[in-house]
Amino acid sequence: MARLTNQQLEAELARAQAEKDALEAEKRALAARLDEERSRADAAEAARASAAARAEKDAAGAKGEASTAKKKRGWGWTLLATVLIVIASILAPVAVVSTWAQRELTDTNYFVDTFAPLSTKPAVQDLVVTQTVTAIESNVDIEGITSDVFTGLENLGLGPKASTALNTLQAPLVAGIKSLITQTVTKFVHSEAFSDIWKQTLTITHKQLLATLNGDKNAAISVGPNGQIGVQLGPIIKAVKTQLVDQGFAFAKNIPAIDKTIVIAKTSSVTLYIGLYNLVVAVGIWLPWVVLVLLAAGVLVARRRGIALIWASVALALSMILVSVGISVGKTVFVLEVSSAIPADAAGTLYAGILGFVQSIVVVVAVLAITVFVIAMIGGPFRWARALRGYAGSGFAAVRRGAERHGITTGRVGEWMYAQRILLRVIVGLAAAAVVVFLRPLTPPVIIWTAVIAVLVIAVLELVSRPPAVDASTQEPAPAAAN
Structure with a gap:
């Protein structure tokens, strides 16, 4: 093997050193480029942060100027905003009633949809059966009719034993006739025919309930001038009379036209509701919009609109909660008030049928107010x-x-x-x-x-x-x- 001379060895070492230096230089250049890229990225990030900070500062400055402008407006605007929001919150329950009156009661379809289901409620059906049977028995002398029949038979010259036996049948016959009347009324009230009559009568006379009543005695639901709300039995008794006659019971012809009403409410508050309804009819559907405008105006004129929106939503939600509580308490008062005439379950069913739609509107408005409150809190200052x-x-x-x-x-x-x-x-x-x-x-x-x-x-x-x-x-x- 040839040996390297000193000069050749030094040349090889120099070449290796040169290659090493070149690699080091390339490494340093690469590191420099990486540092430059990092610097550019950091500078860009810093620039973005600086721009964001400047924008935040500008926004804060604008907010400060706006706040200063608001302060220059004085506390009178805050007072005005508070008054507007309070008035709107007070009117909100009335607006709920007006919505109920306009969309439910003044429209035949809505009215029928509210009251027609009452005819299928067992508590209401039992109440109608009881009151109808009582009305028929009070106006038809069943004992007198059967007594006249037996007297006529005795006049035919029956013997003593036959007369005695005939007299023993009089009481069971009276009881049988009463049972037949009860069964016929019950069967009719639980039939689709009763629901159809109920719905048809509601369709024809629904305005009577709302306007106070034009005195139509054939209405299934009526309101008297003394503040009584009742279910009239006249159409029902007439239908039962027809069925009994068709079945061959001639005595049913003696059932007269009966003008009887099941009073489901007798209270000054009913008259108040009727008066309120008349007011609602006068203002029409505009009252809800008036409440909305008052709330919006209260927020817009406030010095701090975000805070005003929060308080407006809280006030509206609280007013709806109070109305809901009032409706629940009213149910208890209503049941107690009519307890002498109507069973508690029937009274509760009637109350829920009449004010159920109002309760649903209250819940909807309360949920809307709470939703606005949550959004306003998240977007607040x-x-x-x-x-x-x-x-x-x-x-x-x-x-x-x-x-x-x-x-x-x-x-x-x-x-x-x-x-x-x-x-x-x-x-x-x-x-x-x-x-x-x-x-x-x-x-x-x-x-x-x-x-x-x-x-x-x-x-x-x-x-x-x-x-x-x-x-x-x-x-x-x-x-x-x-x-």
């Missing part, structure tokens, strides 16, 4: 609310950055959506409000799902919106790149 919104914004930004690293971006459309984000949010809010205002029937699930869907839509809009890029050198939004 509180520190925890701002922090929550900040976390949500940071999460959306992180998702957008992750998508852009994978080449997924909304481009110019996203930039336009970001520029028009306030308009888009207003459109979503108006759409949700339109659902609440115009959709019928409005139920608590509809309100909750409307709010949830609106929030989800706003979240999606926030996610697909694309804030403009920030130039690290100027810390200003850079021109949008062509996509």
Whole structure:
């Protein structure tokens, strides 16, 4: 093997050293490029943070200016906002009654849908059977009729034993006739014919209940001028009479036309409700809108609108809760008041049938107020609310950055959506409000799902919106790149 001379060895060492130096230089250059990229990324991030801080500062400044302007308006505006919200909250229960009157009572279909199901309630059916049988027995002398029949038979010249035997049959015959009447009335009241008569009469005379009553004695439901609400038995007794005659019981022809009413309420509050209804008819469907305008005006004139919206929703929810409690207490009072004439179960069924729709409106408005309260709290000026919104914004930004690293971006459309984000949010809010205002029937699930869907839509809009890029050198939004 040839040996390397000193010069050759030194040359090899020099060459190896040169290669090592070149590798070191390349390594340093690569590290420098990495450091430069990190620096650029840090600078861009710092620029974004600086721009966000500046925007926050500008917003705070604008808020401060607005707050100053609000303070210059004086506390008179706060007082006016409070008065408007209080008046609206006081009128809200009346508005609920007006909604009930306009959409339920002044419309035949709504009225029939409310009262027609009462004819199928066992408690109401039992009450009608009892009162109808009592009315027939009170107006038909069954004992006298049977006595006349037996007297006529005795005059035929029957023997003593036959007469005695005949007399012993008189009491069972009277009891049998009464039992037959009860069975016939019960069978009729539990039949579809009774429900049909009930519904037809309601359809014809429903306005009598609401307007106070034009005195139609054939109405199945009537209101007397003394504040009595009752179920009239005349049409029912007439139908039972026809059935008995058709079955061959001639004595039924003696049943006269009976004008009897089952009084289901006799109280000054009924007269008050009727007077209130007359007022509602005068103001029409506008009262709910007046309440809505008063609430909106109270929020708009307030010095701190977010706080005013919270208090307005709380006041409205409390007024609905008080109305609901009042309806529940009223049921107990109603049952006790008519207990001498109507069994408790029947009275409770009648009360629920009459005010059930009002109760449902109260629940709907209360749920709507609570929903607005939750949204207003999250969007309010509180520190925890701002922090929550900040976390949500940071999460959306992180998702957008992750998508852009994978080449997924909304481009110019996203930039336009970001520029028009306030308009888009207003459109979503108006759409949700339109659902609440115009959709019928409005139920608590509809309100909750409307709010949830609106929030989800706003979240999606926030996610697909694309804030403009920030130039690290100027810390200003850079021109949008062509996509």
